[in-house]
Amino acid sequence: MFMKTFIKDLPRFAGQEARISGWLYNKRSSGPIMFLELRDGTGWIQGVVVKKDVSDEIWDEIVKSTQESSVEVAGKVEKHPKKENVFEMQIADFKIIQLAVDYPIAKKEHGPDFLLDHRHLWLRSQKQWAILKIRDAIITAINEYLHQEGFIKVDSPIFTPNACEGTTTLFSVPYFDLGSAYLSQSGQLYLEAAIGSVGRCYDFGPVFRAEKSKTKRHLTEFWMMDAEAAFVEHEENLKLQEGMVRHIIRHCLKSCSMELTILERDTEKLKKADAPFLRLSYDEAIKKLNELGSDIKYGEDLGNDDEGLLTQGSDAPVFIEKWPKNIKPFYMKRDPQNSSMVLNDDLIATDGGGEIIGGSQREENAAELEKRIEEEGMNKDDYEWYLDTRRYGGAPHSGFGIGLERAVRWICGVEHIRECIPFPRTIGRLKP
Amino acid sequence: MFMKTFIKDLPRFAGQEARISGWLYNKRSSGPIMFLELRDGTGWIQGVVVKKDVSDEIWDEIVKSTQESSVEVAGKVEKHPKKENVFEMQIADFKIIQLAVDYPIAKKEHGPDFLLDHRHLWLRSQKQWAILKIRDAIITAINEYLHQEGFIKVDSPIFTPNACEGTTTLFSVPYFDLGSAYLSQSGQLYLEAAIGSVGRCYDFGPVFRAEKSKTKRHLTEFWMMDAEAAFVEHEENLKLQEGMVRHIIRHCLKSCSMELTILERDTEKLKKADAPFLRLSYDEAIKKLNELGSDIKYGEDLGNDDEGLLTQGSDAPVFIEKWPKNIKPFYMKRDPQNSSMVLNDDLIATDGGGEIIGGSQREENAAELEKRIEEEGMNKDDYEWYLDTRRYGGAPHSGFGIGLERAVRWICGVEHIRECIPFPRTIGRLKP
Numbered sequence: 001m002f003m004k005t006f007i008k009d010l011p012r013f014a015g016q017e018a019r020i021s022g023w024l025y026n027k028r029s030s031g032p033i034m035f036l037e038l039r040d041g042t043g044w045i046q047g048v049v050v051k052k053d054v055s056d057e058i059w060d061e062i063v064k065s066t067q068e069s070s071v072e073v074a075g076k077v078e079k080h081p082k083k084e085n086v087f088e089m090q091i092a093d094f095k096i097i098q099l100a101v102d103y104p105i106a107k108k109e110h111g112p113d114f115l116l117d118h119r120h121l122w123l124r125s126q127k128q129w130a131i132l133k134i135r136d137a138i139i140t141a142i143n144e145y146l147h148q149e150g151f152i153k154v155d156s157p158i159f160t161p162n163a164c165e166g167t168t169t170l171f172s173v174p175y176f177d178l179g180s181a182y183l184s185q186s187g188q189l190y191l192e193a194a195i196g197s198v199g200r201c202y203d204f205g206p207v208f209r210a211e212k213s214k215t216k217r218h219l220t221e222f223w224m225m226d227a228e229a230a231f232v233e234h235e236e237n238l239k240l241q242e243g244m245v246r247h248i249i250r251h252c253l254k255s256c257s258m259e260l261t262i263l264e265r266d267t268e269k270l271k272k273a274d275a276p277f278l279r280l281s282y283d284e285a286i287k288k289l290n291e292l293g294s295d296i297k298y299g300e301d302l303g304n305d306d307e308g309l310l311t312q313g314s315d316a317p318v319f320i321e322k323w324p325k326n327i328k329p330f331y332m333k334r335d336p337q338n339s340s341m342v343l344n345d346d347l348i349a350t351d352g353g354g355e356i357i358g359g360s361q362r363e364e365n366a367a368e369l370e371k372r373i374e375e376e377g378m379n380k381d382d383y384e385w386y387l388d389t390r391r392y393g394g395a396p397h398s399g400f401g402i403g404l405e406r407a408v409r410w411i412c413g414v415e416h417i418r419e420c421i422p423f424p425r426t427i428g429r430l431k432p
Numbered sequence: 433m434f435m436k437t438f439i440k441d442l443p444r445f446a447g448q449e450a451r452i453s454g455w456l457y458n459k460r461s462s463g464p465i466m467f468l469e470l471r472d473g474t475g476w477i478q479g480v481v482v483k484k485d486v487s488d489e490i491w492d493e494i495v496k497s498t499q500e501s502s503v504e505v506a507g508k509v510e511k512h513p514k515k516e517n518v519f520e521m522q523i524a525d526f527k528i529i530q531l532a533v534d535y536p537i538a539k540k541e542h543g544p545d546f547l548l549d550h551r552h553l554w555l556r557s558q559k560q561w562a563i564l565k566i567r568d569a570i571i572t573a574i575n576e577y578l579h580q581e582g583f584i585k586v587d588s589p590i591f592t593p594n595a596c597e598g599t600t601t602l603f604s605v606p607y608f609d610l611g612s613a614y615l616s617q618s619g620q621l622y623l624e625a626a627i628g629s630v631g632r633c634y635d636f637g638p639v640f641r642a643e644k645s646k647t648k649r650h651l652t653e654f655w656m657m658d659a660e661a662a663f664v665e666h667e668e669n670l671k672l673q674e675g676m677v678r679h680i681i682r683h684c685l686k687s688c689s690m691e692l693t694i695l696e697r698d699t700e701k702l703k704k705a706d707a708p709f710l711r712l713s714y715d716e717a718i719k720k721l722n723e724l725g726s727d728i729k730y731g732e733d734l735g736n737d738d739e740g741l742l743t744q745g746s747d748a749p750v751f752i753e754k755w756p757k758n759i760k761p762f763y764m765k766r767d768p769q770n771s772s773m774v775l776n777d778d779l780i781a782t783d784g785g786g787e788i789i790g791g792s793q794r795e796e797n798a799a800e801l802e803k804r805i806e807e808e809g810m811n812k813d814d815y816e817w818y819l820d821t822r823r824y825g826g827a828p829h830s831g832f833g834i835g836l837e838r839a840v841r842w843i844c845g846v847e848h849i850r851e852c853i854p855f856p857r858t859i860g861r862l863k864p
Binding site: 006021022023040041042068069070097098100101103104118120121123124128129132133135136139140143147150152153154155156157158159160161171172173174175176177178181183190193194195196197198199200205206208210212220221223230231364385386388389390391392393394395396421422423425427428430431432 | 438453454455472473474500501502529530532533535536550552553555556560561564565567568571572575579582584585586587588589590591592593603604605606607608609610613615622625626627628629630631632637638640642644652653655662663796817818820821822823824825826827828853854855857859860862863864
């Protein structure tokens with residue numbers, strides 16, 4: 001009797017007694033009846049207590065309890081009289097572990113700065129809890145899918161001696177007697193070396209951009225998953241990306257239905273996104289955008305509005321493939337059918353999710369790659385090790401990277417990316 | 433016919449024809465017969481080719497092929513005539529994708545600096561491949577076990593405004609107009625906040641120590657998994673740690689038998705380590721060490737030799753629990769039965785693996801914690817947010833951290849930790 005369990009497991013105790021430890025989220029009374037909203041990290045349940053059914057000590061303890069006090073609660077689990085699949089607890093025992101006095105985040109509205117200053121507490125709100133849970137589900141789905149497809153995790157280093165893409169947005173760190181180390185912006189080059197050992201691999205870790213832009217889609221520290229596969233060309237690369245994103249959707253729909261409900265995410269739209277992804281070439285995309293009224297010019301990158309226009313009317317995400325080589329990095333392989341374009345793709349999510357994946361087939365020819373490094377004015381010495389991967393057993397290969405917070409933002413349907421990472425870091429924020 | 437597949441799946445093709453893409457690892461000839469050792473990242477197979485059975489073009493291509501050339505090979509899969517569960521391929525077709533000329537890592541012995549300078553290629557050696565595979569298996573086992581136990585992944589930040597333990601070994605980074613950011617040494621304090629939302633959580637990412645020590649067990653950048661759980665006390669904390677480590681052992685034995693064989697790891701010893709872990713209090717450990725001839729004094733930390741002595745004769749890892757408070761961090765909870773000790777543990781692995789886990793119950797009382805912060809001379813303002821986690825719904829809680837490379841080193845039975853991470857970073861090494 002009063003077996004200790006978690007809220008998520010309470011349905012199994014229907015008709016029986018159980019005990020949980022957690023926090024009081026909310027409390028309201030209706031004369032001699034009190035309704036407690038309880039949470040323990042695994043879920044939420046309503047506790048009901050009738051004054052005459054409990055001792056005065058227990059009733060007083062409940063009256064005394066405050067928002068966010070930690071509590072231990074026991075009672076009989078029962079089906080909700082009206083709601084399907086909802087359970088509640090008839091409270092028989094109640095103990096305050098620690099009484100929270102004047103919890104700073106009241107039920108009223110707070111400004112974003114106040115909430116970010118109290119991120120360590122704000123995470124407890126129902127919405128933030130749901131986002132954390134979905135973030136975890138997306139991580140799990142990615143690990144699962146990639147292992148199914150034969151990828152293993154190979155962690156790339158954070159401290160790097162040179163930049164992968166550009167240098168203006170790099171964080172630099174004094175590194176013993178070796179000068180400066182730069183914080184990684186992508187592990188791709190390292191993964192291209194590691195596929196020579198394990199064939200298919202991925203990393204999944206924090207990356208850093210010292211970008212001075214303040215937008216709803218940028219963080220200075222965020223999580224990227226980069227995958228790389230030997231003997232995979234452009235077509236198969238797109239299939240892997242599509243497979244992964246559809247796996248993420250299915251996994252979240254299956255394991256996070258409560259969380260998606262809390263976030264008021266339209267799950268019908270997510271279900272529909274689990275369909276073959278559309279494809280447009282960059283050329284087609286620009287033409288379509290101009291027709292739809294965008295003033296984008298050929299050779300330019302897509303803006304946020306453009307991304308929105310391109311997915312309008314599409315249930316599933318849209319690949320934009322084969323971009324002009326001039327606006328893409330040196331390592332992308334030229335399209336053999338049109339050498340001014342590269343065999344790459346950006347994947348644009350539905351519902352305003354924007355770009356969530358970028359990928360490409362890589363140039364596997366050492367001489368060609370060397371030429372490009374020179375053309376870009378990069379220091380060839382820094383890339384000798386990278387060129388080695390083509391000199392010794394080079395082979396066609398491709399890869400892609402997904403921004404975790406971008407994916408979380410899309411699946412959750414939240415507006416601001418700062419809510420998609422537990423402790424956001426931006427140009428103006430380093431705390432808590 | 434000649435269906436494309438991976439080497440790991442070739443046993444399913446026994447008696448049939450298949451095609452693989454990979455690299456030539458080694459080649460030897462015996463007159464008109466050639467034996468090729470082939471690898472593709474998923475495994476290794478011997479290819480056999482008889483001159484009279486193939487065209488001159490194919491034979492010439494095989495003769496021309498060199499170590500680490502990328503190749504496409506097809507032929508009939510057959511059971512090895514003598515070895516159980518071993519298969520080989522009767523080569524019918526052979527094509528060089530890219531001919532490797534003068535691969536730098538010859539079959540002869542190389543010094544560690546040469547190998548580390550060529551880490552991007554060294555990873556292809558059989559031993560390094562096996563370590564990468566086992567590292568991935570350990571990561572998977574950790575993710576799996578923690579999710580089974582109700583933990584979710586909550587990534588803690590890398591950029592932090594203040595230090596968790598000490599400041600002398602912190603890397604500092606200029607951070608826009610906010611002064612310096614420090615690279616995280618542990619996400620623990622952040623996880624202690626996040627359990628207020630999700631109950632049980634963990635992070636798993638890179639951490640950084642600007643330590644000037646050059647040992648076989650230290651890296652400046654390494655991977656840590658920190659777990660934290662609300663309503664979990666010392667005893668249950670130890671159970672979770674033991675459960676996780678035993679899950680790691682079982683998972684590796686099950687999924688990495690080939691890799692462990694390559695590394696010549698004594699798997700019987702690993703099997704035996706999957707047994708209830710021994711426990712010694714710090715007091716008992718010191719007494720035992722002194723009896724065994726160590727000159728360690730009461731109140732000192734364990735040295736490498738001490739760790740070796742304490743696991744001598746033990747098949748399973750050993751917990752050393754309840755250490756003097758003076759040599760442990762401020763956040764550890766005092767033992768109610770002896771307030772000069774804390775409710776913590778170090779887990780010492782067998783076979784010279786050394787300490788792989790450190791954990792403790794945390795002090796949950798805000799006033800007590802505040803006092804300690806003052807006693808340690810730390811800046812209280814920096815910890816206001818952390819104290820909030822106790823002021824609003826504080827509860828008993830515990831956590832632990834496992835060093836990934838330490839675990840890899842132990843399971844693989846390798847000597848040097850620099851082989852346990854794909855691209856090691858040490859005081860003297862930032863490349864490749």
